[in-house]
Amino acid sequence: MSERPDFSEINETFTRKVVDDLAATGEDGAVLVEAPPGAGKSSLAVSVTEELVTADDGFRLPIVTQTNEQADDIVRSLRRKHPHVLVARLHGSKGPSPAMVAELSPGLVLDTDHESADVQRAQVVVATARKWEFVRSGQQRRGAIRRYRAALIDEAYQMRSDALLGIAGLFERIVCVGDPGQLDPFTTIDDAHWKGLQHSPSRTAMGTLRAFHPGIATHQLPTSWRLPPSATEIVAPAFYPFASFESGTLEEQRKLELEPSARSAEGAVLERAAADGWAYVELPERFTVRTDNEVADRLARLVAGLLRRGAIVTDELDPEGRPLTAGDVAVIAAHNDQVHAVRYALNELGVDPDSLVVSTANRVQGREYDVVFVWHPLAGRRDATAFHLEAGRMCVMLSRHRHACVVVGRAGAHRLLDEFPDSDPVFLDEPEKFPDGWEANAKVLDHLAGFRAS
């Protein structure tokens, strides 16, 4: 066996690097950590937090997340790993989530008011960017902004530039942690108005930060602990061409075993996925409405088939193996109505759609599952729009799984790519989107072609 990367060693090394860089950074500076999918970004955030607040008694660290779920997640892992750290979770006027209420203990403060004595005592204050904007606005209204020495921004690549603008005044320095390959934040408003501006509010926050401060220290986490080698092989070159990374596990450590069953179409697909980590089901070429029933039905059958097969999952966390449950499975589609179509099809087959995750790519960012089923965004389409070709979307879909990924599409996707070359307008001074969605999609299709099953 070659030498295996060690999770805690890498985590410690990078924690040290970030903490040291931050200490060396003057006011108005930033440290950036880029992480491929499943690289232990959250663990790093938690250990950096612990390191900062325990090394210095007076240090209080605000943490900025993009969604309430992310804020709850980070609070939970902080409480689990470092129960001695006093954490405050700032929530909105609608109250804390049930998850936070369940977590309530003397070491956790739940409050809506940043200025309350309880929150001011906490060593770590966790809230969404939106909530921090209200904190800044409140202090501004009262006439004085009290700046924190440093803040940690989680999932920084999901943040829009205007959200950072709204809160950056609160912090002297920031540590940004995020995955550059995921979906960019979006806007429903035509942003042609601001194209080419470094401070364009519709850019990503990191795009703006790096445009104005090209010299900021950047680290890249080198290892994906989630993706098996079979996935890294395509995800890394297609979506992270410059920041290559490898799997933290070896092929033999991950195993998905299915109980033998009678031959069936679903069986062949699942066996291919279990053996190779990938399976591509290509339905015949056809133009369809977005909620293509055949694709939805196929996905549902595959899920039902997998759950019936009594699969056993073996990996570095469970070397003895454990049964795969519905909660370890996800189905990912590009559109909400497709999600609904899959849920409906699952229900028809007697599978409770709430027992697993059926969702859009946007909502499963940062999540991981053992087996993932993907509705190929180009299946059945007449055209290939920028939305359906977005590299970030494809990357999220193909990088959520620990063991296997099954993609269901329709023939003709390659032809679609050929017929719809990138025709987006080019704006002066606007940095090119990278990696290119068209190219990434072509690479993925080529790769999947090697794993056809039906």
Added chain:
Amino acid sequence: MSLVDLILTAEAAESRSAVRKTAFRHVHLDERPLIVVAFNLSGEAAAPIGLMWGTGSSADDADFAVSGEPRNRESRFEAINAFCDDFTRHLSPYLRLETVPKRRGGGFRQVAKAAPQIVVPNSATRSYLGARLGRSLRYLGLGETHEVPEPTQWAGAHLSWLAEHSNLPGQSVFVAATEALADHYATGQSALENANLASLLAWIDGLPDDALAMLESVEDSAYGPVPNPEWEAQLEPLVRAYGDALRAGDKEAEQRALDEVEKAVRPKLAEAYQATHRAIEILRKIPPAPGVAERWGTDERSWTTHAIRASKGIPRFARRHDPLRAARALQQWSAAAERLETQQAFDDPLVLARLDAEGRCITGVVEEVDRQNSEVKPGNSRRSSVPLVDVRLTGPTRLLAGERARLVTDKRIAAVVRWRDEETVRLAVMDAARAFCDAPIRPGHEIVFVGLDPWEGQDPWGPNEVPWTHRDGEEPVDGDAPPDDSPDMSLDELAAVPIVGIVSPDDVGGVVL
């Protein structure tokens, strides 16, 4: 495209006639909006060959200006100045400010009496008049530039303001007839084809059996601002004759040539004018939705900010948004888009039906209502009333447990989906529980919740300075800015202008492009 839109499109294609998409009109219409149509010489940024404007029903009564040779500055500005003079005169009564008491906290504020409305045939004309003509005119006479009469400068400023304001979703000050019609009618053609007013009107009138031939012929009259190339080729000798006469100094020949150009251009302008007027009349027959008046109120408040700036002289503009203004604009426009969607859904059953078909509603029959239920809401210490309602679904929904929805008949009432399966949904009423309990909702009744829940609280204040993340590390040094001959406001000057949109009824903001 939602399934409902697909069906309406198919229906329109089959019946060869546009189908109404909404039950109500979602655009404000003035009694006599100003109609403006224009043709521009191809290849030139802002060189109108002809403009026509008016508020009447007949193009015969409308004013017009034609340039014999738009590449000749004198001739071009003869037409532009004529239009600008009238345009500025048309807007000046709207700039009058009156003083009214503030709604809260005493004191007085100034408001514009009313906002103007300008309707153009298509969105291309809107951006031509606003972003191109307006921008080219707004600083003339400054520095070394060509002198123009003051009303022309004013028109440049007004058009620039209109261009910026037209970004606001749901605005009715600067309306493109194609957009307004396409919002209310589904045709059997693509969105791109719907950008042509002539073919859009043909669909609304109903097409003959040989629909394609008919559409092809009407598509030629795109109603500006870019002239049809064939027509432009016919114009070319006339324009050349005018130019020759001009150079020869032959006044008589010049007038004759100008008459010829006019004879060629005026009917085209009249056609476009008449079509735009027809579009307005078609829309006028649709009863307005209740939300229209509220959105027009927003338009009037925005116009007030322009009027107040105009009371101090011709407003200046900036070429770019500074970081604070850009962020503010994006947030304002996104919020307006969301508000518009919600308002239309509550106003208009056909819009709601579209959302329902997308699975964004919970539609069904009430099975059980528990008005007595009370719970400790998260973040509270005391129990409060949380009525529960079980709905047997009559249509599919994609709302999942934890998502919020509002009662269609009373949008104050907001509920959270507690659990659901494919047949039944349980909702817990979180907001306006009292109103829910008083409402006559009984088992057996049909009920609709819609999954729209826009933010209605106060927005945070924008930052009052650009944070370090959004500017270069170096401190700006006075006079260090790169030389810029532009008469546009610099970013520093811009920063001194209050930001639009914090414009609550009692506030005064500034406007800038």
